[in-house]
Amino acid sequence: MLELRNVVKTYAKNVRAVDDVSLNLPAGVVGLIGHNGAGKTSLMQMIATLTRPTSGQILFDGADIVKQPDAIRGRLGFLPQDFGVYPNLTALEFLQYFAALKGVRDPARLRLLLEMVNLHEHAHRQAAGFSGGMRRRLGIAQALLNDPDVLIVDEPTAGLDPEERLRFRHLLSEIGFRKLVIVSTHIVSDIENMASHLAIMNKGKLMAYDTPDSFVRDARSKVWSVTVEAQHYEALRAEVQVLQAQRNEHGISLRIAHASSPCAGAVPAEPTLEEALMTQRYAVQEAAA
Secondary structure (H helix, E strand, C coil): CEEEEEEEEEEHHHEEEEEEEEEEECCEEEEEECCCCCCHHHHHHHHCCCCCCCEEEEEECCEECCCCCHHHHCCEEEECCCCCCCCCCEHHHHHHHHHHHHCCCCHHHHHHHHHHCCCHHHCCCEHHHCCHHHHHHHHHHHHCCCCCCEEEEECCCCCCCHHHHHHHHHHHHHHCCCCEEEEEECCHHHCCCCCCEEEEEECCEEEEEECHHHHHHHHCCCEEEEEECHHHHHHHHCCCEEEEEEEECCEEEEEEECCCCCCCCCEECCCCHHHHHHHHHHHHHHHHC
């Protein structure tokens, strides 16, 4: 559906925000993972045709959207991280405004979207009184107005409470059954139960692209569990990568990323997805050192 070929984005002073990224993205939910500054937002802005790559191609159903941006714009939905609302408009008026811009003329579509994001009871309430979570839900409704084939959301759960985060993840997961959803985040828990694939970025480069199960499988035998006495903790931490540390009545319980047993008493532990990704990041850092 969407293919990136050797995409590069260079800013002033020859800073490469995106460095030779190639990806083939089918329908499903793709989690774009990386710390702030990894290049996630720059990559999504290029896919959304908001900026142009310095070099490379982005193909949507075979059409080069760098040269022909209209090939994707009518089939695209985008929710940026900093999404503003018009405070004097009601939720319904807000959607009506964006529907007019996108050429959507079906009033039933607006009502359906308000129900989908659980804002139908607030349809006639001004957005000025909305919580951060309600504004994010209104943002996703506008992104879905044209029933897009590609939906891009940047840090979708920022500022949401736990209940709203769960609802938002469920909504994106359902959309991903039939569309391509690209979700940018540095919070692994946001996408671990809905992503079909994960793309890991670091300093503009694509470090890995695979399924969550594959990342976890590759990390087996590289994550260890052990409890050590408090006086031994600092020395051990200086030698190995500690993923988690929790004090208990027996000492300090640790989960450690290491290619082999890190110390006496350590036993293999089943890695979580977050631990699997951290293990891979540490391996990349060691290889580069």
